[in-house]
Amino acid sequence: MAHILLSARLKNAYHFMFPLVLLVFLDRVEASLPSFLNPIKGTTLQGEIMCYGIPYGGIGFASHIITYYTIFALWLGCKPFMPWLPLEHHVWDGFMAFLTFAGGNTMAIFTVIRCRNRWQFVLIAVWKICLSSTLSLTAFTNAVFLSNKGSEDIEFLRRPLPSINWLFLYLLGLIVGMVGVFH
Secondary structure (H helix, E strand, O other), X not given: OHXXXXXXXXXXXXXXXXXXXXXXXXXXXXXXXXXXXXXXXXXXXXXXXXXXXXXXXXXXXXXXXXXXXXXXXXXXXEOOOOOOOEOOOHHHHHHHHHHHHHHHHHHHHHHHHHOOXXXXXXXXXXHHHHHHHHHHHHHHHHHHHHHHHOOOXXXXXXXXXXHHHHHHHHHHHHHHHHHHHHO
């Protein structure tokens, strides 16, 4: 039993380490990259920010607030747009969680590849990968939990759903991202 759990954990660790392995590999084949993945290296921070494809500034701040609100609503088992109603559409929620995971992480991985010349931007993009993954995995965990349990069986707004356990992933990303922001 322990062997199965260990191999599953190693498999999950591999999926999270893939972007870093990709960075090392792409550093060796930099000349063969398409131009949108290989921007001209800036000499200043302002010149280097051109590689950053994730919203930042006011739009990035608003995006964070909306994402935090959505995660909090999902932890409580209510719909983000109608917080007085419980989550109901488990298959649809699971499908949307998958699309969110694929789309958000793809954009952040492209940013990691494009900004590999400035390590602060790479760390901030890893933070965004963790935030996007926390949102997606929270939604997917809720979809699985509620499909097994049923939305009418949960104590609505009494206690968080088990998806709150994904908070650890975000906290790890937050620590990494803050190193990039404050250095």
